[in-house]
Amino acid sequence: MSHDHDHPHDHDHEPIGHDGESPAAARARALEELLVEKGVITRESVRQGIDWLVSRSPADGARLVARAWVDPEFKERLLADAREAAAELGLNAGPSPVVMAVENTEKVHHMVVCTLCSCYPRALLGPPPVWYKSLPYRSRAVSEPRSVLAEFGVELDPDVELRVLDSTADVRYLVVPRRPEGTGGMSEDELAALVTRDSMIGVAQPASPAAAAAQ
């Protein structure tokens, strides 16, 4: 084993993992080996779980939002029970017992954080972005959310009510962003292409039709 990483602390210590392996990865590997050895899980179930997780993407959440934009009755059902609404489109909202969709309007803006860890509607949005799990986002989203939004490029009018949802427990939150101007003639699929991951976390507005066309 090598000890060739740079770090600022000044003590010597024993190598802390396989070559190139982070302490967190080493801990996860040790846990997995123990759980397999004790028959709690199998290698196959771990592989299937990882495959399922990385197969999810924001495209599923975007389908829900686009449907809500074109179908007001679906939007009502989505806001009442996102799990049931997702099932209507053949989507599995994941293992959390409650998935709650919240709507951004002219008067109210929602953004989502998990201050305790990285709770996130993975089944509908895929794995969370690195910044969502970072300590600065997790702490500043509740202490100075308007500044955080401004850094993401969202300038809210002072009279817009800002609601920060801290997903501390069993519930996962999905933001239904505002439908952009100038999208009246667009199809549901075209609309879904405007719905970005970050807009469903509430730290961005959806793409404009012009920006989406330029991509």
Place this chain on the structure above:
Amino acid sequence: MSFEQGQRVRVASREHRGHHRTPGYLKGRVGTVERSHGSFTNPETRAYGESGLPEKELYLVRFEDGHLIYADIYEHWLEPQ
């Protein structure tokens, strides 16, 4: 203990050693019950291989801080205000 929508509640300020889902920055804070999400197994015991029973009711609670913060807090962390 059960709470009603609109009821004012205080988050218990007690310390808790071990896994729990009540954020430190909200302990001792007063908020308003927005809704009940239903009852779920208790993460504080489930995290240690137990059943998590009896289930605890989980509330969405609103806190005002210039902006609004909504957080999910289990019933045994809430006190009537």
